[in-house]
Amino acid sequence: MSFEISRRALLRGGLGLGGVTLLGGVPLVAHSATAATPLPTDAEVYGVPTTNPLVLNRADPFITVPTDGMYYFTGSVPEYDRLVVRGSSTIAGLSDAPESVIWRRPTTGTMGGHIWAPELHRIDRRWYIYFAAGDSNNVFAIKMYAMESTLADPRDPAGWGAPREVTTPWGSFKLDATTFAHRGKRYYVWAQAEPEISVNTSLYIAEMASPWAIKGEPRRISTPTLAWERQGFAVNEGAAVIIRNGRVWMTYSASATDHRYAMGLLWADEDADLLDEMSWNKSPNPVFVTNEQTKQYGPGHNSFTVAEDGTDVLVYHARDYTGYIGSDPLYDPNRHARVQKLYWSRDGMPLFGVPVGKGGPIVRLSPTDDKHTFVRHFAFVLSVAEDTDDLPLGDTQFRFVPGFAGAGTESIQSVNYPDRYVRVTATGQVRIDPFEAGAAYAGQASFRRIPAKKGYQLQLAGDGSKYLLHDKGALTVGALAGNRSIFELS
Incomplete structure (x- = not known):
């Protein structure tokens, strides 16, 4: 056996x-x-599937919230010539779900150019897909369009009517529309090159008169004035909205679509007038950027969904390499759709962390004798830190992987430094260190995870009498010591 x-x-x-x-x-x-x-799925255990990438060669990814037991996915295809939809009862199942083409651009004329950034929205029991399209004689003469389906399944091409343009007061370059409902009103947010503003695109918001049209005067709520928003191009685009913790949060993407692409954050109080530009706050720094350690480049153009258990999920695209293939990053097909868990701080702020690399489920470890703290690394030394907005999420995320000490053991890999593993040195210091060949390192960097009340004991593989312990903010090793030697995983 x-x-x-x-x-x-x-x-x-x-x-x-x-x-x-x-x-x-x-x-x-x-x-x-x-x-x-059957073993439970990653989504059942951890809240979020761990497939990375989730869908290959699909940029600007959008995943709906569950609708009648189904998730639906759409995104930009590398050829920029069609609108596609796939569906699955799970997020993970979207990876290899069949894809339906619901519309193709005409060969000439209006909408015969680039087809970009589709989003699926369920409004008044009907499906709408919002997208941007250029003309055949000028693929960058981008305007915004919407289509409506009367069928319950948005994958069925037969349900979709003809595209209709969504107009704004200016006829200039405009794209990346999204829509959301709040306090009985529906809003439309998009990116546009306003003629009087000397940037590529800014973000605008307006109330909607119908799923096809805005009403009233649009309000500019963000323009690329910060240095990180102006790398290659001065861009604010790709807005996505999530409403949590008394605030309306809006992410957006900025700069060129290569490794410099990054995500920013706006927010307004949920009781504020969202059409008043003064209601919106803007983070001075990007919240999600290229990470050299995880080899994820140019993360951006995100959306949000929820996992099967209600966990908030960040959906985005990124490349697995810096730079791009060809003469223009727009024509590099290898922006892949990815998902990872979206965390929230105790103060209600979204925590994005780093774009994680390939691998299995991600966890945070919290000592049961102080549940408002997490194991984190700083300068490659592990300690236990208070959960605050200043605590970098990536420093508190780990993966359990097969142990270096052989069968029955696990090693604990850092997520934002995946070449490093939790290790107890010969002097008893707990660190994350690069792999070293040999039995000594294997015993120091491998553990046995033993179930305990409300958590797990982490026994050092090289010395069964020693366990990881929480000691007044420090992480040490020693004999079992009640709740100090038990860690919850989240």
Whole structure:
């Protein structure tokens, strides 16, 4: 009989000691005992699927919230010639779900140019898809359009009517429309090159008279004045809205579409007049940027959805390499759609962290004797820090991976420094250090995760008498010490 650690089953707490065989002090799960019981999915355990990338060669990704038990995905295709929709009962299932072409651009004339950034919205029990399109004689003469479907399934091309232009007071370059409802009103947000403003695009908001039209005077709520918004091009575009914690949060993307592309953040009080530009606050710094350690470049043009358990999910695109193929980043097909969990601080601010690289589920470790703190690394030394807006999310995120000390052990990989692993040095210091060959490092950087009340004990593989401990903000090792040696995973 063979054995393996059932990490997800242990994390869910679904297996008591009756379902676990102890072999040399290591909790193991027999294949034969669990063969009839499917393991829970990553989404069930961690809230968010861990497939990365989620959908290949799809930029400007948009995933709907669950509608009648289904998620629907759309995004820009590299050819910029059509609108596509795919659907699945899970976010993870969107990866290989069949894709339906619901509309193709004409070969000439109006809308015969670039087709960009579609979004699907359910409004008054009908589907609408908003997108931007250029003309065949000028692919960059971009305007905004909407289509309506009378069918319940937006993947069915038969339900979609002809595109209709959504007009604004100016006829200039405009794109990246989104819409959201708040306090009984529906709003439309888009990016446009206003003739009197010497930037490429700014963000505008207006109330909607119908799903096809705005009403009243648009208000400019953000323009690219900050240095990080003007790398290559002076751009604010790709807005996305999420309403949480008493505020209306709006992300947007800025700069050129290569590795310099990044996301910014606006917010307004939920009781404020959203059409008053003075209601909106703007972060002076980007909130989501290229990360050299995780090899994710140019993250941006995001949307938001919720996972099967209600967890907030960030949807975005990024490349796996710096630079781009060809003479223009717009024509590099390798911007892939990705998802990761969106966190919230104790003060109600969204925490984006870093664009994570390939790998399995991501967790944060919190000692049960102080649940408002998290294990974090700073200067590659681990400690336990208070959960505040100043605590970098990426410094508190880890992955459990197969242990260097062999079967029955796990190593703990840093998410924002994935070449480093939690290690207890010979002097007892707890660090994240690069992998080293040899038995000494393997024993110091491998653990056994043992279920305990409301969490897990992390036993050092190289010395079964020692466990990770929380000691007044420090992370140390020693004998079991009640709640100080138990960590919750979130």
